[in-house]
Amino acid sequence: MTRVQIVVLIMSILVTGFIIEQVRQRRLAVEYSLIWIVAGFGMIFLSLWRNGIEYLANLMGIYYAPSAIFVIFGVLVFILCVHFSLEISRLSSTNRVLVQRIALLEDDLRNLQQSPQTKSPQTGKRKQAAETSPHKDV
Amino acid sequence: MQRIIAIVPALNEARNIGTVVDNLKKVSSWLDVLVIDDGSTDQTAEVARRHGAKVISLPVNLGIGGAVQTGFLYAVRNHYDAALQVDGDGQHRAEEIDKLIEPILKDRADVTIGSRFLSKTAYKSSRSRRMGIYLLSKTIQSVVRRKYTDPTSGFRAYNQRALRMVSAHYSTDYPEPDAIVTLVKNGIRVIEVSVEMDARISGSSSITPFKSGYYMFKVSLAIILNSMMSRIWPEQ
Numbered sequence: 001m002t003r004v005q006i007v008v009l010i011m012s013i014l015v016t017g018f019i020i021e022q023v024r025q026r027r028l029a030v031e032y033s034l035i036w037i038v039a040g041f042g043m044i045f046l047s048l049w050r051n052g053i054e055y056l057a058n059l060m061g062i063y064y065a066p067s068a069i070f071v072i073f074g075v076l077v078f079i080l081c082v083h084f085s086l087e088i089s090r091l092s093s094t095n096r097v098l099v100q101r102i103a104l105l106e107d108d109l110r111n112l113q114q115s116p117q118t119k120s121p122q123t124g125k126r127k128q129a130a131e132t133s134p135h136k137d138v
Numbered sequence: 139m140q141r142i143i144a145i146v147p148a149l150n151e152a153r154n155i156g157t158v159v160d161n162l163k164k165v166s167s168w169l170d171v172l173v174i175d176d177g178s179t180d181q182t183a184e185v186a187r188r189h190g191a192k193v194i195s196l197p198v199n200l201g202i203g204g205a206v207q208t209g210f211l212y213a214v215r216n217h218y219d220a221a222l223q224v225d226g227d228g229q230h231r232a233e234e235i236d237k238l239i240e241p242i243l244k245d246r247a248d249v250t251i252g253s254r255f256l257s258k259t260a261y262k263s264s265r266s267r268r269m270g271i272y273l274l275s276k277t278i279q280s281v282v283r284r285k286y287t288d289p290t291s292g293f294r295a296y297n298q299r300a301l302r303m304v305s306a307h308y309s310t311d312y313p314e315p316d317a318i319v320t321l322v323k324n325g326i327r328v329i330e331v332s333v334e335m336d337a338r339i340s341g342s343s344s345i346t347p348f349k350s351g352y353y354m355f356k357v358s359l360a361i362i363l364n365s366m367m368s369r370i371w372p373e374q
Contacts, residue, residue, distance in 0.1 A: 023363050030360045031311055037359065094198040101197040 001050075008047035016040030035083065039076060140219040140243060143170045144235070145209030146191070147202055147292075148226030152180040159189040161232035162224065169235075172212060173226065176205035182226075202292070203313035210296070210305035221301055223294045230293040234333040238295040241329060248300040248326045251286065251318070252293035252333035261335050270354055274315050277358045281365035282322045286330055289315040293333060300326050307370055312357045319364045 019036045022028035046052050057068035144162050148155050155173060162171050173186040177199035186193045194208060206223055213221040220242050224230045234252060241247040254261040255271070274289045292314055296304060303324060309316045321328050 020363070020366070024366050025368060026307075030309065030316075030363050031356075033363065034356060034359055097198045 005047050005050070009044065012040060012043035012047055016044065035080065139168070141170070141217070142168070142220045142222065142239065143172055143209075143213050143216075143218045144222040144224050145206060145213065146171065146173045146186075146224050146226045147176060147205040147209070148173055148178065148182050148186070149176040149199065149202075149205070150178045150180045150182060151226040152178070152182045152185050154228045155182055155186045155226050156189045158224070158226055158228050158232075159186055159191045162235075163190060165232040166235060169222075170218075172209055174205040174209050176200060176202070201310045203308050203310035206292075206313065207305060207308040210301050210308070213296075214298075214301050214305045218301075219298060221296045223292055223296070225292050229335050229337070231334055231336060234293070235295075237331050237333055238293065241331065242295050242297045245297075246327075247329040248297050249321055249328040250295045251288065251291050251328065251330045252335070253286075253288035253291055253330040254333070254335050255287040256330050256332040262337070266350070270350060273354060274357060274361070277361050278315060278318055281361060282319055284322065286318055286328075288330065289318055293335070303370060309360065309364075312353065312360060315357050316360055316364050319361050320367070320370070323365060323367070324370050 016037065019028065019033055019040060023030060023033045049055075053068055054065045056072070057063075057065040060068060060071065062068045062071065146155070146158060146162075148158075151158075159171055159173065162169055171191040173183070173191045173193045175183040175186070175193055175195040177196050183193045183195045194212065196205060196208060200208070209223070210221065220239060222235055222238060224232075224235070230252065238250045238252055241250050254263075255268075271288060271290055275286055278289050279285050300321060303321065303326060304317060307320060318328055
């Protein structure tokens with residue numbers, strides 16, 4: 001084992017260990033840890049595999065092996081960014097629906113408080129509308 | 139008299155949900171039926187309400203885990219003694235719920251899981267699905283040292299103790315195999331009961347063959363990670 005291999009191996013193990021510890025403490029959700037765990041094990045694997053980078057570079061038709069590292073790294077970061085963009089889009093859309101639902105419920109509640117004895121059918125109708133309408137634009 | 143609630147998660151099951159609710163009500167009139175409409179775009183909520191179920195509609199789609207957990211929260215909040223989880227697609231037979239409830243009421247278990255494979259039942263499924271279930275079962279066995287033959291089964295019963303735990307900790311994507319590990323690791327008694335199940339009445343299952351390889355990978359890793367997690371109630 002060369003010195004650089006040992007350095008990379010230690011770093012990879014630290015990164016993977018950190019991620020697993022965060023999951024273990026229930027601070028990082030399992031869903032979001034998978035991609036990091038896979039990346040961590042990938043790093044460990046590459047650090048153990050002598051000339052692995054040269055082999056992969058050759059496979060991809062890259063003459064200068066270190067640039068293969070940048071290609072792999074770039075692809076990984078790209079995938080992560082797209083993944084997070086998708087996740088943010090989903091979160092903002094559910095967030096919007098939640099805000100709208102709360103506003104409608106507050107309105108219903110105010111109507112109920114204003115007319116405590118008369119349970120008008122109109123309020124009931126509005127409530128139902130509030131329950132069904134947000135689904136359609138999700 | 140013990141108060142028991144049946145939690146039925148449903149996503150776009152307008153065609154099946156009426157039958158499911160009717161069957162539950164017919165077989166056990168003492169059962170409260172709660173349908174969790176997981177942001178359906180069809181008439182699921184209206185149909186379920188018309189058939190006499192209580193319906194909670196989620197404003198956004200949370201996935202099966204989040205939907206079922208809403209039911210657990212409702213059960214805990216309203217002090218139910220036990221809760222049943224029954225799929226909204228008609229796979230689970232209402233006649234079988236006594237088998238699930240009985241060990242709970244006699245305090246022989248905290249959670250019961252209806253299994254299609256514990257003893258020979260009439261249930262038929264594809265080879266790839268059986269293979270997947272077998273692999274999950276082995277993964278779970280390796281971390282909890284106990285055998286669960288049907289870890290993906292969503293036909294379950296919980297007592298109050300188990301409900302308090304699952305209402306606080308329940309994963310959203312692939313909750314069934316995960317929950318077994320979390321529960322057993324936290325000292326909850328989880329047992330399997332042999333039940334008969336039907337194929338779906340209509341529509342398709344949420345797990346497509348296309349995604350199943352990725353699903354298997356994710357779930358296995360999640361099971362292993364779950365088995366390493368810190369205990370939920372360390373004081374016990």
